[in-house]
Amino acid sequence: MARDVLITGASVAGPALAWWLGRYGMNVTVVERAPEFRDNGQNVDIRGAGRVVAQRMGIEDEIAARTTGEKAIAFVDEKNEVQAQIDVGDFGAGGPTAELEILRGDLSRILVERSRDKARYQFGDRITALDDGPDGVDVTFEKGGRRRFDLVIAAEGIGSATRTLVFGDEARRKPLDLYMGYFSIPPAPTDSEDTARWFNAPAGRSVFLRPGGDATHVVLTAQQPPDGREDLEPSEQKAWLRKTFADAGWEIARVLDGLDKADDFYFEAIGQVKMDRWSKGRVALLGDAAYCASPISGMGTSLALVGAYVLAGELSRHEDHEAAFAAYERIMRPYVEQAQNVPKLGPRIAQPQTRFGIALQQWALDLSTKPLVKSVATKLMSSKPEKIDLPNYGYGVDAGGLKTPAVGD
Ligand SMILES: Cc1cc2nc3c(=O)[nH]c(=O)nc-3n(C[C@H](O)[C@H](O)[C@H](O)COP(=O)(O)OP(=O)(O)OC[C@H]3O[C@@H](n4cnc5c(N)ncnc54)[C@H](O)[C@@H]3O)c2cc1C
Structure with a gap:
């Protein structure tokens, strides 16, 4: 059976x-x-x-x-000027944009x-x-x-x-002290079909706009230890994001307008x-x-x-x-x-608290993409093989798929 x-x-x-x-x-x-x-x-x-x-x-x-067609992430400032850019394949397989993103x-x-x-x-x-x-x-x-x-x-x-x-x-x-809200908004002329844009605002906030299909996909991230708001109603979570990001600057007015109208809103406390x-x-x-x-x-x-x-x-x-x-x-x-080996400092580095911290982060990112530094960083990241040897269970390994008898049949 x-x-x-x-x-x-x-x-x-x-x-x-x-x-x-x-x-x-x-x-x-x-x-x-x-x-x-x-x-x-x-x-x-x-x-x-x-x-x-x-x-x-x-x-x-x-x-x-x-x-999604994303080929790069541009880190932009208040005036939408690109301060650093990371392309697909930069830093090997561990880079921020994977080859297969969906x-x-x-x-x-x-x-x-x-x-x-x-x-x-x-x-x-x-x-x-x-x-x-x-x-x-x-x-x-x-x-x-x-x-x-x-x-x-x-x-x-x-x-x-x-x-x-x-x-x-x-x-x-294990909380990582971040809240994230995900939703889609209509594209605008400043959006690109193949480059995501990342904007940092002080107080550990970031706005990430990513291409994909006929919408622009938003991730709003705010640094904050979990306090139960992940269990609130979506309308309350939206209201909190609206308040938290109200003075973030850049394209936030358009993003918050889209947040109010979004019917695909998803919100979570980031942790492991x-x-x-x-x-x-x-x-x-x-x-x-x-x-x-x-x-x-x-x-x-x-x-x-x-x-x-x-x-x-x-x-x-x-x-x-x-x-x-x-x-x-x-x-x-x-x-x-x-x-799961995400450095505890990772979220803090990605979400600086001050304008100086943001400038420092963008300088370091830009530096990391310069040919010499990039080749060293890529070697460091690519030198870690994945700690798994995928067993061969005899199904799907060749194009036709080898049928394995079912247990108990
Ligand atoms: C709606 C949604 C949107 C997401 N968006 C993103 C994103 O934008 N970026 C990102 O990195 N990750 C996102 N994730 C998380 C991502 O899918 C997972 O981290 C990863 O793919 C592992 O998937 P999973 O199937 O283990 O868990 P999940 O994707 O979290 O799926 C769990 C599923 O179980 C269902 N479920 C929960 N409790 C019960 C229950 N008691 N009985 C029956 N069903 C239950 C949920 O509704 C959900 O469909 C999202 C997850 C969901 C559910």
């Missing part, structure tokens, strides 16, 4: 896992708390091993066809659409109780009904409620999730729910794709789910630790 697997969360990690488990012949149900598919979110990066997984899934070309909603749509033939999606529902027994997990859903599954995988993002239900307070949240274990009994965690590295790392989406690949591959290899979960953790831990 093929395993019955419940996945919660239909953003990146959940649908990627559904795709792989479906290919391995398992019965997959995906439950997502949002009432319908969510299109929002801005640029996410797919790097290194994440890109290899996309190749093995056969979706690399589709992603490449929908990349809007989160576009990537999620590709994954959901590609996995739908082998997975049942249920939007607008969530788990309210779990009873993990020797023969399966009895799951109670908010919309009513109770069903037994062989395994439950929570891919619910940084604030996962199922993680709390199963692991209590085992997850340690660290856990001593990612599974308990028949329940495992995947993606940001298990090991959020934060947008500062540029690695969250690659971790989600690679984690889904490894977890599914190990489940296809092992009849015993505990052995599969242990192998998933053994393979992923070093890669996750490397991705």
Whole structure:
């Protein structure tokens, strides 16, 4: 009998896992708390091993066809004069603009659409109780009904409620003392089709405008320790951003006007999730729910794709789910630790407090792109190989995809 697997969360990690488990012949149900598919979110990066997984899934070309077109980031001053510019490929694979950048909603749509033939999606529902027994997990859903599954995988993002239900307070949240608001606004003549613009205002604030499709994608970042505003209503979060950025200068009037009208607003407290274990009994965690590295790392989406690949591959290899979960953790831990290794000072350097700090940051950035310094910096950044050897599970490795017999079939 093929395993019955419940996945919660239909953003990146959940649908990627559904795709792989479906290919391995398992019965997959995906439950997502949002009432319908969510299109929002801005640029996410797919790097290194994440890109290899996309190749093995056969979706690399589709992603490449929908990349945002961003080729560089220009750091501008109040008068919109470029003080420093970093191009794609500067500083090797770890540079700020990845070769494969796509809007989160576009990537999620590709994954959901590609996995739908082998997975049942249920939007607008969530788990309210779990009873993990020797023969399966009895799951109670908010919309009513109770069903037994062989395994439950929570891919619910940084604030996962199922993680709390199963692991209590085992997850340690490491705050990076930043709030970010993401939304889209209509393009203006100052926007470029291929160059993002980054503007710093004093008091640790930044405005990041990125190209992509027929809109300009905004990230407003404010330095502030988390104080619970991530749980407020979007209208309250928007009001706080409006107040915080009111005197930021540059193109802020246009940005705040767009903020009021934006219907794709997403707001989060930036931080990381660290856990001593990612599974308990028949329940495992995947993606940001298990090991959020934060947008500062540029690695969250690659971790989600690679984690889904490894977890599914190990489940296809092992009849015993505990052995599969242990192998998933053994393979992923070093890669996750490397991705989470964001210097605590990083956010402070990116968000200076004073005008002098901003000038210093821009001088240093400009210097770092000068040929001699750049080649040294690139060598330093490129010399670290990724701490993962992607196992070959025998599916999707060649263009045609080698079919592996499903566990239990
Ligand atoms: C709407 C949205 C916009 C985003 N925008 C950006 C962005 O602009 N830039 C960036 O770097 N990162 C963004 N992210 C985060 C990024 O997608 C992740 O860091 C990364 O891709 C890892 O994905 P994940 O699937 O593990 O987690 P997430 O992408 O956080 O997805 C978790 C999913 O689980 C669902 N969920 C949560 N709780 C439950 C529950 N109890 N039951 C069922 N479902 C639940 C959520 O609605 C969500 O769909 C965004 C995430 C979301 C959900």
